[in-house]
Amino acid sequence: MTFTSFTEKVASWQRNHGRHDLPWQVDRTPYRVWVSEIMLQQTQVVTVLAYYGRFLQHFPDVFTLANAPVEAVLSLWAGLGYYSRARNLHRCARELVLRHGGRFPATATELAALPGIGKSTAAAISAFCNGERVAILDANVKRVLVRYHAVHGDIRSAATERQLWSLADRSVSSLADVQSLSPYTQGLMDLGAMVCTPRRPLCQQCPLAAECCALAQGIVDRLPVRAAARATRTARAMWLLQGVDADGRVFLIRRGDQQIWGGLYCLPDYCDRETAVAAGQALGWELQAELAPVSHTLTHLDLSIHRLVYRSDSKRGRKGGLHGYWVTREQLHTYGLPAPVKRMLQLPVAASRGGAQIVKNDSNK
Ligand code: SF4
Numbered sequence: 001m002t003f004t005s006f007t008e009k010v011a012s013w014q015r016n017h018g019r020h021d022l023p024w025q026v027d028r029t030p031y032r033v034w035v036s037e038i039m040l041q042q043t044q045v046v047t048v049l050a051y052y053g054r055f056l057q058h059f060p061d062v063f064t065l066a067n068a069p070v071e072a073v074l075s076l077w078a079g080l081g082y083y084s085r086a087r088n089l090h091r092c093a094r095e096l097v098l099r100h101g102g103r104f105p106a107t108a109t110e111l112a113a114l115p116g117i118g119k120s121t122a123a124a125i126s127a128f129c130n131g132e133r134v135a136i137l138d139a140n141v142k143r144v145l146v147r148y149h150a151v152h153g154d155i156r157s158a159a160t161e162r163q164l165w166s167l168a169d170r171s172v173s174s175l176a177d178v179q180s181l182s183p184y185t186q187g188l189m190d191l192g193a194m195v196c197t198p199r200r201p202l203c204q205q206c207p208l209a210a211e212c213c214a215l216a217q218g219i220v221d222r223l224p225v226r227a228a229a230r231a232t233r234t235a236r237a238m239w240l241l242q243g244v245d246a247d248g249r250v251f252l253i254r255r256g257d258q259q260i261w262g263g264l265y266c267l268p269d270y271c272d273r274e275t276a277v278a279a280g281q282a283l284g285w286e287l288q289a290e291l292a293p294v295s296h297t298l299t300h301l302d303l304s305i306h307r308l309v310y311r312s313d314s315k316r317g318r319k320g321g322l323h324g325y326w327v328t329r330e331q332l333h334t335y336g337l338p339a340p341v342k343r344m345l346q347l348p349v350a351a352s353r354g355g356a357q358i359v360k361n362d363s364n365k
Contacts, residue, residue: 002174003170003171003173003174004174004175004176005211006148006171006174006208006211007171007172007174007175007176007180007184008176008180009207009208010183010184010187010188010191010207010208011175011180011183011184011187012183012207013187013191013207014183014184014186014187014190014191015183017190018183018186018187018190018191018194019186019190019193019194022036022045022049023036023049023052023053023056024036024052025186028128028129029129030104030125030129030130031061031062031104032056033124033125033128033129034104034117034121034125035052035055035056035089036048036052037121037124037125038085038088038089038116038121039051039052039055039080039085040138041082041085041121041138042081042082042139043080043081043082045193047080048080051076051077051079051080054076055076055077058072058076059073059076061102062093062096062097062102062104063097063102065089065090065093066090066093066094066096066097066102068090070086070087070090070263071254071263071265071335071336072334073086073087073089073090073336074086074087074263074264074336075333075334075335075336076336077336078264078336078337078338078339078342079339079342083261083262083263083264084116084257084262085116086263087257087262087263088115088116089116091115091116092114092115092116092117095114095115096114104125104129106126106130106132107126107130107132108122108123108125108126108127108132108134109122111125111126119137120136120137120138120141122134123135123136123137124136124138124185127181127182127185128182128185128186131178131181131182133172133173133175133178133181134172135165135168135169135171135172136168136185136188136189137164137165137168138189138192139192140188140189140191140192140193140196141168141188141189141192142155142164142192142224143192143196143198143223143224144188144191144192144196144208145164145167145168145171146160146164146214146223146224147196147201147212147213147214147215147220147223147224148208148211148212148213148214149167149213150213150214150217150219150223151163151164151167151223151224152223152225153225154225154226154227155224155225155226156226156227157227172184172185191206191207191208196208201220203215203220233300233301233302234300234301234302235301235302235303235304236271236301236302236303236304237271237272237293237303237304237305237306238269238270238271238303238304238305238306239269239270239271239272239273239275239276239306239307239308240266240267240268240269240276240305240306240307240308240341240344241267241268241269241270241276241279241280241283241285241308241310242267242307242308242309242310242344242345243267243268243280243283243285243310243311243312244309244310244311244312245311245312245313245326246311246313247328248328248329249326249327249328249329250267250326250327250329250332250345251267251268251312251324251325251326251327252265252266252267252324252325252327252335252337253265253266253267253268253322253323253324253325254324260298260301260338261338263336264336264337264338265325265327265335265336265337265341266337266338266341267307267341267344268322268324273306273308276306276308277308279322280308280310282322283310283312283322284312285310285311285312286310286311286312287308287309287310288309288310288311289308289309290306290307290308290309291306291307291308291309293305293306294307294340294344296339296340303340305340305344307344332345
């Protein structure tokens with residue numbers, strides 16, 4: 001096995017069997033590649049395809065993105081998850097306009113100094129758009145390298161990360177010509193996504209099969225190694241106040257950037273029922289119904305979401321110390337709403353999962 005043989009096989013396979021018609025492969029500008037790379041972090045291509053075109057339609061370049069309010073960006077991101085990516089994208093666009101005149105820096109090192117652009121994303125932008133000979137190392141590429149070289153260390157450890165960067169660097173350095181840089185870089189991504197998949201990799205179709213150490217050793221299904229993750233899942237109950245006024249408007253608040261669903265709009269939330277009911281009273285709202293909880297799973301958190309439905313005659317959202325907005329049904333789609341809240345607001349109250357349980361009116365308005 002040589003690094004040259006590895007890179008040649010990957011580049012040649014990509015030219016013949018890789019993906020060539022993804023929207024971000026057409027008219028490859030740093031802006032388009034950047035948006036796609038950020039969207040693709042922890043997200044599958046098929047999911048990103050549903051968002052990418054719409055996002056580019058609204059924000060065709062870095063200037064429109066920088067000039068937009070962050071709420072508009074979050075609104076188009078709603079449902080993709082990991083919302084800090086959207087906030088960083090927006091922050092980065094502003095920095096690019098303010099400090100770089102809207103132009104992307106020409107090297108991966110400079111790109112990686114921008115907010116939200118990691119080393120691998122910076123390399124992907126610079127390799128595809130500037131022809132810079134730099135290595136990428138996203139999750140798909142890590143899996144290919146780990147198996148090809150039979151790396152046995154825990155894939156989450158810093159030592160394995162260093163080892164993989166070293167292998168990735170040596171590989172890209174061995175490329176015979178710079179014309180192969182783009183197919184090689186894309187080929188690594190495609191191989192990881194299409195052939196060397198997490199489960200049931202298609203080794204018999206893999207251009208690397210003859211030299212793959214994991215395949216030779218019969219340990220493909222044991223790599224990458226993941227040390228047992230600590231039990232980090234927690235459960236949390238959340239009480240949402242759904243305030244509806246006489247005109248059918250819904251009361252929304254903007255969540256803090258550091259909270260779950262940071263920057264998105266949500267019904268006011270509380271961590272226990274007592275506090276939620278007290279908040280409803282402070283607002284002068286009238287409790288109409290308490291709905292059975294619905295479950296929502298986040299990466300490390302199982303949420304049990306309870307909903308208290310209130311009626312309010314007030315059209316102002318500042319009463320009770322709560323700053324928010326009364327939003328009509330027609331306006332709701334312009335607000336970035338977390339998926340479960342979106343689902344709740346689109347459903348008629350009586351059709352909520354678990355059914356509705358009417359409780360006695362709260363007379364303390
Ligand atoms: S031969 Fe199998 S395990 Fe090895 S790189 Fe190819 S798909 Fe992955």
